[in-house]
Every structure is written in C-alpha cells, then in structure tokens.
Amino acid sequence: MTQNIFMSYSRRELGFVDDLVGKLEGEGYNVWLDYRVLVPGTPWKEQIDKGLNNSDTVLLVVSKASLASKYVTLEWQHFLETNKRVILLIFEAVDLPKELEKYEWVDFRGSYKAGLQELFSQLKQPIREEHPVPETGFKAPLIVWFTIAVSVVTAICTLPLLWTLFLPWILIPLPYRIFKRSFNFAQVQAALLMLPFSLFFEAVITESETNNLDRLIVYIFISVIAGLLLFFVLRSPALQRWGKPEANMRKFANPYKPDDLAPAPVSFFVDYAIQDRHAAEDLIAALKAHRHILTQDIHSAKAVFVLISRFKSDTEADPEKQVVYPVLIQTNPNLAEKLSKLQWIDFRPGVRKLDVIAKLLPEPSKLLKALGMRPVSSQTVYSPIITTMYYFLIFLGAFTIGSSYKYFETSLDALLSLSDNMFGNVFFGLIFHGIVFLVLLYLMLRGITRRTGWFSSFKWVVAGFFGIGILTLWQFSLSLDADSELQAAGNNLQTSVASFLPFLIYFLGITAMAFFFFLNRRDIQRWFPVKK
Structure with a gap:
C-alpha cells in the first residue's frame, strides 16, 4: 500500500x-x-x-x-x-x-x-489497466460548460458598453478564456462588480431614446443575475481546480499552524537595501520579540535574511557556512546565482506572518506550509493595496477616455450648434485633457509598480491622485460650459451626463481608497522605497 x-x-x-x-x-x-x-x-x-x-x-x-x-x-x-x-x-x-x-x-x-x-x-490496491491511457479527446466538468454559458450572457450585456474600454476588454473574450483556463481572476471580479453600474449610467445617458432605455433595463437585470452567478461560481472549488494560476484565488489547502512555540534563540542578520528599510525593521522586530539575537556582523550570524528587490540582488553571506534566506519583496531578474539556487520566502503578495518565521526559525522544515503561500512564479504580483491602486487607475483611465468618446457620440448634433469659440474650447480641451491624463496615468502606474521615478514616493502618488481629480473635474466643467450655452440658446439637452461618470467614479473610488490606505498604511510604507 x-x-x-x-x-x-x-x-x-x-x-x-x-x-x-x-x-x-x-x-x-x-x-x-x-x-x-x-x-x-x-x-x-x-x-x-x-x-x-x-x-x-x-x-x-x-x-x-x-x-x-x-x-x-x-x-x-x-x-x-x-x-x-x-x-x-x-x-x-x-x-x-x-x-x-x-x-x-x-x-x-x-x-x-x-x-x-x-x-x-x-x-x-494496484490494478492492471484494461484500456489504454487516453491520449486524445477533450473533456471538461459540467460546471465549466455552465460557466462558459453564463459568461456568454454576460459578454452580450457588455456590448452597449464598448465605450468603457475596460469592461469589453475583460468580459467579451471571457468565455474563450474560461475554456482556455487563462482568465485573470482579479480583473474579472472587478469587471463583474462594475457591469451593472455601468449599464445604469448608459441608461441615464440614453434616457431620451425609449427603445434603447427598455433594452438597457433588461440588460441591467440580466447582468445582475449573470454577474452574481459568475462571481460565485468562479470562486467554486471546481473552477479553482480548472483555472491556471492567474485564474485562482490565493488559497492554500491545510496550512500548518504552529503552536505557541518558545523557539531556541538563533543569531540572525537582515541584509537589505536602504530603500527596503521598513520591511527590514518589521522583520527584525518580529525576530527580536521571540528572543532571537540580532548581530552586527553578517558573517557571524547563523541565519541571514536577504531582502530581494530591484535595489538588491546579492549578499556577502555564504550559503555554504550559513543558513541564507532569500526574501522576495519585489521581482529581480538579475538575482545572484548563489541565491537563485536557494529556496526563497515570497513576500511579493505582502509581508505577512512574521511571527511564524520567528517561531520556526530554529526548525524551518514546516515554514513554507505555515506561511501558506502558493507559488506565483512569473506572475505579476503585488500586495492588496498596490493591486487595488493599480486596478483603480486602469479602470478610471479607461472610463475617462471612453466617456469623452461617449460624450461626442451622444451629443454631437447639439455640440455642432455651439459657437465656434465654445466648440473649439470643448473639442480641443477634451483632446488635451486626454493626453495629459494618459501621461499622468502612465507615470503613476510605472512608479507604483516598479518603485522607480517620481511616483515611487507615496507623497507624489497622493499628489498624482489629486491631479487626476482636477483633470476629471475639468472634463466635467467643459461639458457644463457647453450645456450653459445650449440652454441660453433654448436647447435643454444635457450633454454633461457622460463626462460626469469619471468624476463620480473618482470621488467614490478615492473615498474608498482613503479608508483602504488607512487600514493598510504599513504595507504602503513597506512598498514605497525609503529615500537615501
């Protein structure tokens, strides 16, 4: 047996x-x-x-x-x-x-x-196979076919929302991606949450067209039902077994839970770049709290933790004479050969369970199982707060650019009746707005994810969010100016509804983000590099 x-x-x-x-x-x-x-x-x-x-x-x-x-x-x-x-x-x-x-x-x-x-x-009990091993043919669990069918319905509901860019990009190819097991779980969940709200705004924008409005109300109802089904079925064990790593939640079966151990003291040293000082300080504090001994000389320590990031890829520690723990804070493709051969601790999804490391430091055989971290290999992985910022900016950017297109699509006849001066202000103002918005968005995303450039500082990120708020308000104000001139000429068409959407998303999103920032303020400190 x-x-x-x-x-x-x-x-x-x-x-x-x-x-x-x-x-x-x-x-x-x-x-x-x-x-x-x-x-x-x-x-x-x-x-x-x-x-x-x-x-x-x-x-x-x-x-x-x-x-x-x-x-x-x-x-x-x-x-x-x-x-x-x-x-x-x-x-x-x-x-x-x-x-x-x-x-x-x-x-x-x-x-x-x-x-x-x-x-x-x-x-x-071993058996003698009566049939040859199957080498051809495709099978999938019934729930996979059910999920594909529901995702087709969801994709159809997305068709009126092509102008949002983000939603069709994620949801229209979703049936094929489920079939290929390659959908991105986080992106799909975010898109499903936003789908009914986006359809509601589409209905408000096209309220003067009765047939379209009736159809959109049906779409809203169907999208809520189909979206809820997808939201939960993608989290089911069957779909989690089906999908590739990017389609999985970060769950871990049967993690080991160490008892209240009193570990034997171990001398240790934390080797880090100054930019990663906050993460290093938290690790040192957790180890010292369990009576481990911090040494001032890297070569005299029994255990050496090397914090790997874009700022550090090597160490003076000798893996032949010491226990060297590579700790991944950020992906570094230029990792030293001697470190690449060692099993690492992966803190890219967030610095967690430092007390577990301290408890199991003398006997680390169950450390990975206690940390409960699935491997993420080449996936782009960040902590929850950084991931939230990333997707919020992507989502807001897609809606902001898309809403300018929607603005002209739904209001072009009215806008053509504006004076040349006002039409020029609105038309060229929105083009200039879009260019500035995209440049700012690119610089912020680059700084936040790569930890380099102006926006690798949290203060600059806050300033960037403030700048985005000004840009969305400017976009809205341009359409308000057009509405004012139209109303003075006796045209009561409200053209500003489409451009109000990005400002509303920004206002609601930044309010939620501020609360999330407060709850995860230590993760923010750990991620953004300390200036020399």
Whole structure:
C-alpha cells in the first residue's frame, strides 16, 4: 500500500494539485509537494532529489505543460529508473512518451469526485489497466460548460458598453478564456462588480431614446443575475481546480499552524537595501520579540535574511557556512546565482506572518506550509493595496477616455450648434485633457509598480491622485460650459451626463481608497522605497 507520494506537475495546474493534495493528506497519505515542504535557505534541487528518493509512488499530473517541462520529465524518469510506482493523473489528454503508456492512470477530465474515488482505490490496491491511457479527446466538468454559458450572457450585456474600454476588454473574450483556463481572476471580479453600474449610467445617458432605455433595463437585470452567478461560481472549488494560476484565488489547502512555540534563540542578520528599510525593521522586530539575537556582523550570524528587490540582488553571506534566506519583496531578474539556487520566502503578495518565521526559525522544515503561500512564479504580483491602486487607475483611465468618446457620440448634433469659440474650447480641451491624463496615468502606474521615478514616493502618488481629480473635474466643467450655452440658446439637452461618470467614479473610488490606505498604511510604507 502506498504511503509516501511525490507530486509531479506543472505550475499551470496549481489549483488542481493544491486541492488534490489536501484530499490526499485528509486520507492519511504523506505527500511531497514542493511549495509545501521545501525548506527555505536550503538548495531546492537537493531537496527535490531527497523527496524523490523517499517516496514510493509518483502521481504525475498529465497535461501539455507538464510533459513539456524538463523538470517534470527528470522526476518521472527518476522513478522509472528506480522501478517505483507511477500513476498518471489525466488532466489533459496528450500524446505520451512511450515509456509512460503502460502505467496505471486515472481520468480527472470529467467528474472530480469519480476520479478521486478511483485514485484512492488504486493507491490501496494496484490494478492492471484494461484500456489504454487516453491520449486524445477533450473533456471538461459540467460546471465549466455552465460557466462558459453564463459568461456568454454576460459578454452580450457588455456590448452597449464598448465605450468603457475596460469592461469589453475583460468580459467579451471571457468565455474563450474560461475554456482556455487563462482568465485573470482579479480583473474579472472587478469587471463583474462594475457591469451593472455601468449599464445604469448608459441608461441615464440614453434616457431620451425609449427603445434603447427598455433594452438597457433588461440588460441591467440580466447582468445582475449573470454577474452574481459568475462571481460565485468562479470562486467554486471546481473552477479553482480548472483555472491556471492567474485564474485562482490565493488559497492554500491545510496550512500548518504552529503552536505557541518558545523557539531556541538563533543569531540572525537582515541584509537589505536602504530603500527596503521598513520591511527590514518589521522583520527584525518580529525576530527580536521571540528572543532571537540580532548581530552586527553578517558573517557571524547563523541565519541571514536577504531582502530581494530591484535595489538588491546579492549578499556577502555564504550559503555554504550559513543558513541564507532569500526574501522576495519585489521581482529581480538579475538575482545572484548563489541565491537563485536557494529556496526563497515570497513576500511579493505582502509581508505577512512574521511571527511564524520567528517561531520556526530554529526548525524551518514546516515554514513554507505555515506561511501558506502558493507559488506565483512569473506572475505579476503585488500586495492588496498596490493591486487595488493599480486596478483603480486602469479602470478610471479607461472610463475617462471612453466617456469623452461617449460624450461626442451622444451629443454631437447639439455640440455642432455651439459657437465656434465654445466648440473649439470643448473639442480641443477634451483632446488635451486626454493626453495629459494618459501621461499622468502612465507615470503613476510605472512608479507604483516598479518603485522607480517620481511616483515611487507615496507623497507624489497622493499628489498624482489629486491631479487626476482636477483633470476629471475639468472634463466635467467643459461639458457644463457647453450645456450653459445650449440652454441660453433654448436647447435643454444635457450633454454633461457622460463626462460626469469619471468624476463620480473618482470621488467614490478615492473615498474608498482613503479608508483602504488607512487600514493598510504599513504595507504602503513597506512598498514605497525609503529615500537615501
């Protein structure tokens, strides 16, 4: 009977693997899964080799990505050479290497529950397969087809909102992206929340056209129902198993919870660039609070934490003589070779659970499982507050530029009746406004995400948000000036409704952001670099 299992998989099937390992552990199996058992500060390749040698069965998740991975290939080849047991878990039907065609297999393409039952049965008692392993054909759980159908309805509801740019960009291709498992979870959730509100504003803008208004009211009702269905079904375990990492929530099955440990003191040193001082100070404070000893000399410390960011990629610490923990604050593609071989601690999604690091520092074998962080590999990942700022700016930018187009589309006949001077002020004013807005938006996004430039300072970011507020108010005031001249000429058409939308979104968004800033003020301090 199998007891020790090695999971061999591609990170593209992370949601499926994380859920499956939780089920296996619930049945009492010891499962070796890289991001749950690797020990930070220790060379990861040696740990993988040890995991392979100590396991008696490999569960190979079969997919296009896994069979194309050189690391996965090395793992299953190792098991074949040592004559250990291999069970193929068919996530996608693909052409298999000849060496794998004779092994046991379980088909997970359809019913997950049925696949689990069959896997548990085979783990207890090996079987001789009566049928060849499937290498062709496409299957998907019924809930995936249901989700695609609902997303088609949602995409149709988005058609009147092409001018918003953001919503059609996310929701119209969503059915295809669900089918390909490549939708961005965070973007889709934000778009679904904004869809009914945007349709409402579209209805207000076109209130004079009765047929359009009736159709939009139906769209609003349908979008609320379909949007709520999608909002919750995309969070369901079945869709989380289906999607690639970008389609997953950052959940972690069965995280380890350390007891109230009294760890033995360990001498430590935190190696960091001055720009990352706030994150370093918090780590030092947590370690000292659990009686670990801060040394002033990097070479005399038993444990060295190296904070990796765009400002630091190497260390003087010696991994051969010390336990060196690379701590990722920000992605750095130029990481020193000696650090790239070590298992890291990933704080790109946010600096969290520093007390866990302090408790498990003397015995870090369960540290990754206690931190409960799924790997994010090459994904662009930021803390929640930075992610919120990023999407708010993108969303506001799309609506601001789109609303100028909508303004001219719905009011062009009335605007052509304006005096030459007023029409020129409105037309060229909105063009100039759009150019300035886009330049400011680009500089802010670049500074916030890359931590470089003017807007790598939180004070400048606040000033940037203030500038955006002035620009949205200016956009609204231009349309108000046009309305005033039209009303003086006896035309009561209100052209300013479309340009009021960005200002309203800005006002509501910045109010919510201020509250969110306050709650996450320490994350903001950690992210924005300290000036030298």
